[in-house]
Amino acid sequence: MLFAFIPVVFAQTNTWDALRPLTEFAKNIDLPVKVIVFLISFALLGIAFLAWQKAKSSKFFFIALAFFFFAFKWALKVADAFLSPGYFFSDPAQNVLELLIFASLFLALFKK
16 A cells, blocks of 8 residues: 555655755765764774673673674775775675674674
């Protein structure tokens, strides 16, 4: 039932025009946002690693591993922006890293 209304929603191009300024603004600040997210993810990796060293818990290990994959992903995105904009770090590669992040978080939550 929901899929029946999708063509109607996307046929109305005027409703999406209101988002164009926001999209342009996001494009203009894309690189600084990538750098900030990388720095925050790297800091969270450090905090998670210190927590794992202190507690020696497998849960903290998997959380640190998830933040490692997250920081690695954003490091590749920043490098991709400077070295070859959008050519070597494709969506499928990002999806694999996101799957690893989710798997690590899943193990952290449900491993006994």
